Amino acid sequence: MSIIISNISKSYKKVNALKNISFDVKSGELFGLIGPDGAGKTTLFRILTTLLIANEGSAKVADFDVVSEYKSIRKSVGYMPGKFSLYQDLTVEENLEFFATIFGTTIDENYDLIKDIYVQIEPFKNRRAGKLSGGMKQKLALCCALIHKPKVLFLDEPTTGVDPVSRKEFWEMLKRLQQKGITILVSTPYMDEAALCDRIALIQDGEILEIDTPQAIVKHYPKQIYNVKANKMYQLINALNDYKYNHSVYPFGEFVHYTDSRMDFNSKDLEVYLESKNLSSIEIEETKPTIEDTFMELAK
Structure with missing residues (x-):
């Protein structure tokens, strides 16, 4: 060594x-x-x-x-x-x-x-x-x-x-x-x-x-990560942080990286919730974790 x-x-x-x-x-x-x-x-x-x-x-x-x-x-x-x-x-x-x-x-x-x-x-x-x-x-x-x-x-x-x-x-x-x-x-x-x-x-x-x-x-990252996007980034982050099922929320480039606390997560439920917060042009898609995601999870 x-x-x-x-x-x-x-x-x-x-x-x-x-x-x-x-x-x-x-x-x-x-x-x-x-x-x-x-x-x-x-x-x-x-x-x-x-x-x-x-x-x-x-x-x-x-x-x-x-x-x-x-x-x-x-x-x-x-x-x-x-x-x-x-x-x-x-x-x-x-x-x-x-x-x-x-x-x-x-x-x-x-x-x-x-x-x-x-x-x-x-x-x-x-x-x-x-x-x-x-x-x-x-x-x-x-x-x-x-x-x-x-x-x-x-x-x-x-x-x-x-x-x-x-x-x-x-x-x-x-x-x-x-x-x-x-x-x-x-x-x-x-x-x-x-x-x-x-x-x-x-x-x-x-x-x-x-x-x-x-x-x-x-x-080793334990959860599925989702790229979430909407017409208003700041309001989107606040809405996701207020969502009762969120596990983690943080900006990642043009998206927000989101993980859910439920085993049976349904992206449609989240989309309906975000629409109720007056957000539009909503995109939710699966993405692969990065070193940064892992670090943020461990640092929690």
Whole structure:
């Protein structure tokens, strides 16, 4: 195993950021930590990268203990924090050279690892990092995290605030890095990115809700979900929330995802009810669950 986490807990005064967290990440795996802001993702990453010490529990990264062997871990991992943290007054090339020097290596020595990423920012190598676009900053930060050829790569919400095209490109880069044998632990609030991981852990309020492959987690969803649509979205949500048989109601794109508490649900009954609430153009159809549906159900 590349990462072993055993009963980790962490508190900030009266806030329990992590509550008895345990899971492992296999060597060469692309593992996703999926949850909203404030779920505890960043706190866990800081513990695993030796920037914080847990109140309870233990963890190993690349076979090293995060407390007693922290120096060895820092040489063995790459860490890309959620906030862009490179030197904004240095150029692209100067940032890379700086981080390579810190780890006792050179850009040329591990160029094969960053080549596919670096060629995209090379035309801007003399531009200061602070003047780069969000997508280019992301690529530069990833290059700096990889420059010493780490065994494990930690990426804390790497695509937050990045445009959809850059997000897609970034995940394609991660898949290529995985093929080179690097273990990747990535956190994200985006449920659609969860499906791109080998396995995921759903986390909420410092607790792990479920750990499995994305396909298995979706398969475990216990109810039939319905896409519901009407002429007035806001009134539709309120009406469904007031419906005495509702189990769950929440917006999902142009639809509302609805589940019913009855075993013998009849969509015609619901349609009649919605019409009584002065709604029209009503559509009700079965749909398949997603990671987001599963998360919402578990978080209840």
